[in-house]
Amino acid sequence: MNEILSVDDLVVEYNRDGTKVRAVAGVDLRLEKGEILGLVGESGCGKSTLGKAIVGILGAAEGEVIFDGLPVKKLTRGKRPEHFRNLQMVFQDPYGSLNPRRKIGAQVIDGLVIGGMHRSKALARAQELLATVGLPADALGRFPHQFSGGQRQRIAIARALAASASVLIADEPISALDTSSQAQVSNLLVNLVHELSVGMVFISHDLSIVRRISDRVAVMYLGKIVETGTVEQIWESPAHPYTKALIAAIPHADGRSSMPADLPGDVPNPMSPPSGCRFHPRCPLAMPECAVVEPEFVTLADNRQVACHLQKAGQEPVSLELIPRVPAS
Amino acid sequence: MILSPNTRKTLKALETPTEKKGKGSTNSIWRQPLAIVGLTIIGVWVFVAVFAPWVAPYDPYSQEFDKFIPPSAEHWMGTDELNRDILSRVIYGARISLPYSILLVVLSTIIGTIVGGVSGFFGGRVDATLMRITDMFFAFPGIILAMAVAAALGPEIRNAVIAITIVAWPVYARLVRGLILNSKSSDYVTASSLLGSSSIRTLFVDLRPNISGPVFVLMALEVGTALLLLSGLSFLGLGATPPSAEWGAMVSMGAVNFDRWWVGLFPGIAILTAVLAFNFIGDTLRDALDPRTAKALRD
Amino acid sequence: MTLLNVSDLTVTLATSTGDADAVRNLSFSLDRGEILGIAGESGSGKTMTALSIMGLLPYKGKASGSINFDGKEVLGSSKKKYQHMRGKEISMIFQDPMTSLHPMLTVQTQLTEHMRYHDKMSKSAARESALKLLDTVKIPDPASALRAHPSQFSGGMRQRIAIAMALACEPKLLIADEPTTALDVTVQAGILRLLHQIRDERNLSIMIITHDLGVLSSLTDKILIMYAGSEVESGPARELLSNPRHPYSQGLIAALPGASREGKFLTSIDGMPPELGNFPSGCAFHPRCGFAEDRCSVPPIDATVVSKGHRIYCPVNPFAHDRVEQS
Numbered sequence: 001m002n003e004i005l006s007v008d009d010l011v012v013e014y015n016r017d018g019t020k021v022r023a024v025a026g027v028d029l030r031l032e033k034g035e036i037l038g039l040v041g042e043s044g045c046g047k048s049t050l051g052k053a054i055v056g057i058l059g060a061a062e063g064e065v066i067f068d069g070l071p072v073k074k075l076t077r078g079k080r081p082e083h084f085r086n087l088q089m090v091f092q093d094p095y096g097s098l099n100p101r102r103k104i105g106a107q108v109i110d111g112l113v114i115g116g117m118h119r120s121k122a123l124a125r126a127q128e129l130l131a132t133v134g135l136p137a138d139a140l141g142r143f144p145h146q147f148s149g150g151q152r153q154r155i156a157i158a159r160a161l162a163a164s165a166s167v168l169i170a171d172e173p174i175s176a177l178d179t180s181s182q183a184q185v186s187n188l189l190v191n192l193v194h195e196l197s198v199g200m201v202f203i204s205h206d207l208s209i210v211r212r213i214s215d216r217v218a219v220m221y222l223g224k225i226v227e228t229g230t231v232e233q234i235w236e237s238p239a240h241p242y243t244k245a246l247i248a249a250i251p252h253a254d255g256r257s258s259m260p261a262d263l264p265g266d267v268p269n270p271m272s273p274p275s276g277c278r279f280h281p282r283c284p285l286a287m288p289e290c291a292v293v294e295p296e297f298v299t300l301a302d303n304r305q306v307a308c309h310l311q312k313a314g315q316e317p318v319s320l321e322l323i324p325r326v327p328a329s
Numbered sequence: 330m331i332l333s334p335n336t337r338k339t340l341k342a343l344e345t346p347t348e349k350k351g352k353g354s355t356n357s358i359w360r361q362p363l364a365i366v367g368l369t370i371i372g373v374w375v376f377v378a379v380f381a382p383w384v385a386p387y388d389p390y391s392q393e394f395d396k397f398i399p400p401s402a403e404h405w406m407g408t409d410e411l412n413r414d415i416l417s418r419v420i421y422g423a424r425i426s427l428p429y430s431i432l433l434v435v436l437s438t439i440i441g442t443i444v445g446g447v448s449g450f451f452g453g454r455v456d457a458t459l460m461r462i463t464d465m466f467f468a469f470p471g472i473i474l475a476m477a478v479a480a481a482l483g484p485e486i487r488n489a490v491i492a493i494t495i496v497a498w499p500v501y502a503r504l505v506r507g508l509i510l511n512s513k514s515s516d517y518v519t520a521s522s523l524l525g526s527s528s529i530r531t532l533f534v535d536l537r538p539n540i541s542g543p544v545f546v547l548m549a550l551e552v553g554t555a556l557l558l559l560s561g562l563s564f565l566g567l568g569a570t571p572p573s574a575e576w577g578a579m580v581s582m583g584a585v586n587f588d589r590w591w592v593g594l595f596p597g598i599a600i601l602t603a604v605l606a607f608n609f610i611g612d613t614l615r616d617a618l619d620p621r622t623a624k625a626l627r628d
Numbered sequence: 629m630t631l632l633n634v635s636d637l638t639v640t641l642a643t644s645t646g647d648a649d650a651v652r653n654l655s656f657s658l659d660r661g662e663i664l665g666i667a668g669e670s671g672s673g674k675t676m677t678a679l680s681i682m683g684l685l686p687y688k689g690k691a692s693g694s695i696n697f698d699g700k701e702v703l704g705s706s707k708k709k710y711q712h713m714r715g716k717e718i719s720m721i722f723q724d725p726m727t728s729l730h731p732m733l734t735v736q737t738q739l740t741e742h743m744r745y746h747d748k749m750s751k752s753a754a755r756e757s758a759l760k761l762l763d764t765v766k767i768p769d770p771a772s773a774l775r776a777h778p779s780q781f782s783g784g785m786r787q788r789i790a791i792a793m794a795l796a797c798e799p800k801l802l803i804a805d806e807p808t809t810a811l812d813v814t815v816q817a818g819i820l821r822l823l824h825q826i827r828d829e830r831n832l833s834i835m836i837i838t839h840d841l842g843v844l845s846s847l848t849d850k851i852l853i854m855y856a857g858s859e860v861e862s863g864p865a866r867e868l869l870s871n872p873r874h875p876y877s878q879g880l881i882a883a884l885p886g887a888s889r890e891g892k893f894l895t896s897i898d899g900m901p902p903e904l905g906n907f908p909s910g911c912a913f914h915p916r917c918g919f920a921e922d923r924c925s926v927p928p929i930d931a932t933v934v935s936k937g938h939r940i941y942c943p944v945n946p947f948a949h950d951r952v953e954q955s
Contacts, residue, residue: 042812043783057519075519077528085525097516101538107517110534111524156520163524179669179839179883183896190892207813208885213892249817251842253884255869259824259846260817266782 004199005031005054005087005167009063012046012053021271023049025223025278026063028297028305031167034197036190038214038231040207040246044267045220047203051171054201055089056080067167085111088160090189092172094152098144104130104155105140111163122162129158133188150181154188161192167199168192175206186213207250211235219243222278223270225297229304239306239317241283277309285310285320361616367609370602378423385417389574397589407591410582411572415591418574419599425575426603429490430556434548436494437555441501442544448502449509450532460506463499471496475558479567486559486575489568493558497551504547508540542618549611553604560600576600631800631833632658632681635694637703639676639857641904642688648905650676652857653693660800661831663823665848665865667839667880669901673857674837678803681835682720683710698800716746719794723806725786729778729793735762736774739793746797761792764829765822784815791822795830802826804836808843820847841884845869850937853877856902856912858929863938873947874940876913911942919946 007029013020023046031037041047052058054065059074066072067087091097098107108129109122117125127137133154144152153173160168170189174182190213193200204210210217211231218228219242227240238244248261265282268274274281280290290309298313299305310318377384386405387394392412400407406415448459466474478492512518512535521531560577562568564584569575576596583593639651651673658664666674680691683705695703702713714720722728730738739761740754749757755774762770765788778786787807794802804823808816824847826832836847844851844865851869852862853876861874872878879897881887899916902908908915914924923943931939934948 042814055523057523075522079527080522080525082525085523087523089520089523091516091520093516097520099515099517099535099538101542102535110521110526114525114530159520159524178900180896180898180900183883183894187893205812206885209894212885212894245814249814251817251820251840251846252886253841253845253869253881255845255866255871257845257847257866259821260813260842262818262821263814264818266785 002032002034003030004033004068005029005201006066007050007054007063008066010050010053010060010065011062012049012058013061016271019271020061022061022223022273023270024053025273027220027223027225029054029201029218029225029228031199031201033166033199034193035216036193036200036202036214038210038217039201039203039220040205040210040217041220042205042246042267044222044270046223046270047220048171050220051089051169051201051203055087055169056084057089079114082115085115085163086166088163088165088168090153090156090160090168090170090173093176094149094156095144097156098152100144102143103140104142104144104147108140108155108159108162111159115163126158126162129161130155132161132192133158134184148181149177150185153177153181153185157185157188157192161196165198167201169201169203171203172205173202174209175204182209189213207246219246222267222273224278224307225305226279226308227304227306229302229306233302233304233317237317237319239300239304239311239320240279240308241285241310241320242279244320245284277307361613363609364613367606367613370606371610374423374427374603374606377420378427381420381424385414385420387414387417389413389417389421390572397586397592399589400591406595407589409579409592410586410589415579415595418579419576419595421574422576422579422596422599423603425486425569425573426556426559426577426600429486430552430559433490433493433497433555433559434552436490437497437551438501438544438548440494440498441503442505442540444498445502445505445507446509446532449506449513450528456506459502463502466496466499467503469496472558472561475562476565476567479562484567484570486563486569486573489559489562492562492567493555496558497555500551501544501547504543505540508543509536512536512539542614546611546615546618549607549614551611552607553611556600556604556607629660630657631660631662631698632835633694633696634677634681635696637677637680637691637693637695639673639680639685640690640692641676641686643905645905649907650857650904651680651691652907654854654857654859656852656859656862658801658833658835660833661827662850663827663834663836663848665844665851666835666837666854667841667844667851668854669839671856671901671904672854674854675805677854678720678805678835678837681803682714682718683707684720712746715742715794715799716797717799718801718803719797719799720803720805721787721790721794721807723809725778725783725790725810728790729786731777731779733777734774735776735778735789738778739774739789739796742793742796757796758792761795762789764795764826765789765792766818767792782815783811784818787811787815787819788822791819791826795826795832798830799832801833801835804834806838807836809838809840816843823847841869841881842886853880856907858912859941860911860913861938861940863934867935867938871934871938873934873938873945874942875917875919875946877940878947919944 007027010024010027011022012024013022027050039047049058053060056072056075064071067084070083072084105123105126108126112122112125113119126140130137130139135151135154174185177185186209192198202210202214214231216228216230217234218225221242227243234243235247238247245263249263251260263282276292277290277295280286287309295307295309297305297307300311301314301316394408394412394414396410396412398404398408404414406419409415444459448456475492475496478495479489482488518531518535521535559568563575563577564581569578576599579596580593586592635655637651637654638649640647641650654677668674679685681695685691691703694701736758739758743749743754743757758774759770762773767773767785767788808819823834827834838844848865851865853860855876861877872881883896885894897916902912910925910927911929914920921944929941929943931941932945933939
């Protein structure tokens, strides 16, 4: 089986003024080795929370995450079990993910030393890894503040590789970088996925980059995944109205001056989500049953998954040609 | 790790690291004027304290001179009410004030770090309980509490040190706890946990380097305070006992004999210079630690 | 009809290493009802250009050249003159509505503040105006919105309120500095549509500063691309984006993730933009340019006309197919 990560019915809650809020309200996901799964959604959809729960930083209230055959548990005070050290995370902030007071070399070899490797052997290995991410060997003895944001992200990636990561959860890894660094780090990640058959969940709000590098994409809205499919399926024939709205809202720099489509309304408060389908108040295709019954997350004939009353399990996807691009004039 | 030719080609396009200016060796920090002054003064006092028997012109306890001689060629700082040479006593005073102040700070740091460390590390009820205890100690006006303890234990320099340690440790606890809480939520601590580090390892490997710097700064700044408190207790008769040549006790005598201005002035200047010197060092350390000012200092 | 004419604008800032020019001999114009987009990476000088028009340069910043607004020279105006101008003639909105709106004052106070200062309106007249403004920017339930505080709104809503504030005294020019960079893509679409609609309804001129070429494509009539304080290319939006002629503009457009469907590897322009005070001589882009020749490092770099309204500052002009005129 090529599947290395699976998420089933995952629920993550937090406490807000005494009420329990579901940041992730029941999510299913699959990831295969050597695959890049883009996880997209707008502010407040819960994608970062989902990423943290997959890795174990946050605990699950319901459901489970299976990594390489074993269920993931929340991090404790003790050592994280060896099996799970291959499940690593790349963080958004390149300035917070490295300890400012420790040398780069020491930080990169952390995973190896904890695993019992001798320090000198580990440093040799660190040198190899730094070369893999495009940094020179003398970086080992330097401190994080001597590097740019893009370089620090590469160091963080090297650190994850040192732990022999087989799955990387990348939480907005390039959002905080300048454009050239974005391209470099993105290319590095793509390379590693292909060379090492690492599986990667690429969490991002930047749909254009997700489109370029992902194999499959999962779209989140208000704590639930509304659709997953291949990049072509999602972009060319979205099956969920929110996906379609999201893609229609992307402005294109093609000089044709077409205005991106608007999605009126605001994301509801996660403390009190709408009844039935969470998207129904803003959905241009909402039917009466959408306000009452929450749609199930089903698999369609072309192997993608969607939660919408317009789409029926096992059937071919119904086309949603209803939100056209409006030329500006 | 074998990489395909394609990967190598792509990686060639990755830029070579742009080296930021200044590697930040600590040497250049110490070239700051305040630091030099501070270190020099402390250096002089340490020298004086160590070589007191050779530096001091007379025996500090000898009472063979006349009473209250003003500063003159034979007695640069004059003599006191018990016919002793003040200069010699000031010199020997360094042997009491300096080591005891430093001892005091070290003890406070140890206690404070343990309390603050446990508090910040475990959080929850442990944290709440320890912090309430710390607050109680904070609430008491320091000098009053010190006086009470010293009076209860009896006037002796050793008891004064105990008394002041009891008063001084909370500020370290607060600092260490704050630093730990701050760092605990950083991504790099999370990353360490993901790599398999236990919390204890994280504490010593990841958190300690972030804590030690600010703690040392606080220690340097607190030596001055400790010295003043120690001198204050001695001034009140609760610290060093006669005939010890302790600066605070000497100032006390000077206060009683105000018209003999030299009796209190010189020990007072000694206290002043030592406290200032430690403050200068502490300030420089703090500027060196703050990354923004450190860069300004280096350039 | 020309509303804004900027000529030879140079903005000098005081840095720790001495004075440095953030904007160098910049010239452009903006007509009534026209939307101009100023694009460039961080450090290109685009924000300083906007601030110099508003008279909001940082401490010890100096501007020289000419800024002619509505027939009058405004560069070098007194503080009082600028105060009269801001909000009434020219308004500005910023990237982060979290920090550009006062968290402690109600929406009503913030909206009516300008009206009462500039137009001397009474409290009730101002309130009526405010309600209409909130309606224009499509805030639901304007009456209760007036009583609320900014923190009770989402990012997109706050930006709409900021736009309403900017429109309160009916300015002729609205300057928007990265207004949608911090917003989600669907929220951004709404704001772009709103700006477009406001321009149509009020014949408002808009100067939008952004690095996002997609935003420029959707919204602007003409685009000015800046690099290291100078213009590298300008022209009608449609023309410039479909036919970029300066190597830098080409690089920017080619580097867009959406530019190519081929493969997963992104390209980017090699190297980094220069730092303030360290701009290369002549064409500042020449160290990173694949087409650079010796003459590129020799000032002055003159404009080359590509077509009507479309010009570049590139002595090499590598993509010229037809004979071009040196202007």
